[in-house]
Amino acid sequence: MSRAVAQAIERREALVVEAGTGVGKTFAYLVPTLLSGSRALVSTATKSLQDQLYLRDLPRLVEVLGAPLRLALLKGRSSYLCLHRMKEARQGAVFPDRRTAMQLARIERWAQGTASGDFAEMDGLDDRSPIIPIVSSTRENCLGSECPDWRSCYVVKARREAMEADVVVVNHHLFFADIALRDSQVAELLPSVDIAIFDEAHQLAEAGVQFLGTMLGSAQLLDFARDLLGQGLVAARGLQDWQGLHTRLERAARELRLAAAGPLATAGRELRGQLKLGWRERDLVTTLGELAEVLALALEALAAVEDASPDFQRLQERAQLLRETALAFATEPAAENVRWIDVGPQHVRLVESPLDIRAAMREQLDAAPRAWVFTSATLGDDEQLSWFTESAGLQDARVLRVGSPFDYASHARLYVPRGFPKPSEPEHGPSVALLASRLARALGGRTFVLTTTLRNLQVVADGLREYFEQAGDALQVLQQGTAPKRALLQRFREQPASVLVGSATFWEGIDVPGDALQCVIIDKLPFPPPNDPLVEARVRRLEAEGRNAFADYFVAEAAIALKQGAGRLIRTETDQGLLVICDPRMAGMNYGRRLRAALPPMTPLDTEAEARAWLGMLDEQRAPRAAHQNDAGSGAR
Structure with missing residues (x-):
């Protein structure tokens, strides 16, 4: 992989690399980059991964290589x-x-x-x-x-340091926000770099879709209302009815949420996470018109005091943009875009976006000759990595697949229970909980259960608690949503006699190496929800092109998500564990063979008895290691 990155840098070409767990892909792209002497931009998926690159990986390599390079970290405002x-x-x-x-x-x-x-x-x-x-x-x-x-501005300082650095670490959201809004100085930075690297590139398309479109949200409106009132009272008290405007704006935001959410608005705290609704499911024209009228009143009030403070001029610009966006959403969407409604527990967002990032990426790739490197542990389930390259407009890029060096056949087992209830059957969720309770008991905890929906998460977590209580087990159930993600993971590591039940955010980016996690159970195949407006639009486009949407989209998406979830199990070359997929379609349907082939080469097991025996053996092996570690710790003390 490192040689391929070096060649891409030398030839100023695009390279897409899928590198399995344990390859060391971070060093594989950083070493040739640092040795090249060229200016580089490194983008990753999250702010925490940015911090890891900037605070740990890059300084370590710069010191080892003796490369006198200036490093910078740039985040969003x-x-x-x-x-x-x-x-x-x-x-x-x-x-x-x-x-x-x-x-x-x-x-x-x-x-x-x-x-x-x-x-x-x-x-x-x-x-x-x-x-x-x-x-x-x-x-x-x-x-x-x-x-x-x-x-004294920290944003100005960070951008100045980025412009002066040899290697700048950004994130995907920042990259696309800048393409869309020209608001992070990446637009100025990118033309000056010779190398652009995107780690965790499997998240690139979704990050881009969020930022390349248009959005209007109730939280935006409430932020504007709060700033309007605060600035009005500080710099122009008594000159306008700031409190009255604030109240009307808050009411307009609330009315937008009620109209967009419909019956879901009354769900309140029962609604967890985000739900996507089709644009045609709600009629928002009247509500958006009323919102535009309130924003027009705010514009009038701000125009009367604009000379009192520069903040009022900015508030005017915000009011104008919000009003224009509200009026735009009251009209038909652009033919090439898709429009939907995001409903959360507290807020709603109206979104219109392109279906993918092809056009945006092609524009960047064609702008100037430079090396482009895109890498992740999961980018596709075929040799062309077409799941990623198609959506990113990178069909002409060089593609490399580097397998994991781990011995999965010896260290990992795959169990797909036969005769298991289908996901569409009501007993499926409780059956997942029952099987998970038996397997977790054989291992003494140390288990993740990954669910595809928040509803399944609740069913499985409740079922596990019930089964553990009935059996008198001391195993604890840790459930997503009951505490922050970081706190739950910390408790899981510190209390091995536990089962962590998580949904979307626990399927990737979680690193629990060693004996702490030795069983990962997935409730069902992670197909995209067919009623998601973005999914529906992508399916329509594929069918219009004469392609098989199920094979080319649904199965491909499931393969990627499955690889991400399975990737939580084996994190080092000595890790051992069991992966369980509680979906009979994995064994019985033709596409199940394709999904199994997408996973690392784990040794299959046929029965639950074999699965429990494997876990029992792992538990027996762990006990002497734990005792040895305790003895070593006592000796050191």
Whole structure:
């Protein structure tokens, strides 16, 4: 892989690499990049992976290679403290609750000592906290060079360091936000680099689809209403009815949520995660028209005081953009795009986006000759990696598949229970819970159950608790949603006699090496939901092209998701474990052979007795190792 990356750098060509677990793909692309002496942009999927690259992997390699390179980390605006908005918040912000006000005080204390202004430095600050939009900037509300804190701005500092660095670490969201909005300086940075690398590239398409479209959300409107009231009271108190405007905007946001969510709006806390609704399922024309009228009133009020503060000019621009977006959503969508409604527990978003990132990526690839490297452990289930290359417009790129060096045949087993209820049958969920309870008991915990839906998650978690209680087992059930993801994983590692039940966010990016996790159970084949508006649009396009949508889309998507879920099991060359897929279609349908071939070459088991015997053996092997480690620890003390 490293040689292939070096050739791509030398030839200024595009390379797509699928590298199995244990290959060491991070070093495989970083070493030739650092040795090339060329300027590079490295993009990864999440901010936590950015931090890992910037704080751990890159410094280690730079030191070992003796390469005198300057490194920089660049995140989106919402990752950095805005000093101006922090000061404004202290004077006039409207806080949703007392806890948010207390968090402001904590941020103010931290601000006195931070050099980067990156919220990631603060332990325990959730990036979904309501304080973050209050004390960070957006493209719409940033005052630019007119800001009184411009010289001390952390975003400006991060961008300046990025422009001066030899290697810059960004994330996919930032990359596409910049393509769409020209708002992160990647647009200026990209022409100056010779190498662009995308790690965790399997997430690239979805990140792009989010940012290459248009979005209008109730949270956006509430943020605008809060900023309007706060700035009005600070800089133009008594000149306009700011409280009345704030109330009307809040009501308009609430009406949008009620109209878009429909009956789901009353579900409240029962609704977990995001649901996608088809655009035609709701009639929003009247609501959007009323919203545009309220925003027109806000524009009038802001125009009357625009000279009082630069913040009012930015608020005007935001009001104008929100109004234009509301009116655009009141008309028909563009023919080449798909439109849908995201419904969450608290907010809704109206989204219109392209079906994929082909056009955007082709524009970037054709702009100038440079090396492009795209890599992940899962990019397809065929030799051309067409699942990824088609959606990213990279059919002409060189493709390389590098298998994992791990001995899966010796260290891992695959069990697909025969005669198991079908996923469509009501007893399927309880049967998954019953089987999981027996397998977890044989292993003494150390088990993940990955579900394809939040509904299944609840059914399986409840069933496990019931079975463990009936049997008098001391095994604990850790359930997604009951605590933050990081806290659940920490408890799972510290309390091995437990079963963690998780959905989408636990299928990838989770690393639990060693004996702590030795059984992964998947409830059913992870096909995309057929009623998802984005899925429906992609299926229509494939059928219009005369292709088989089930084989070319549904099975391909399931293969990728299955590989991601199965990848949680074996994380090092000494790991051992059992993968269970509770879906009889895996064994009985023709496409099951294709899905099995997409998995690492694990040794198949035919019966539950064999599966429990394998887990029992792993449990017996683990006990002496644990005792040895305890003895070694006692000796060291």
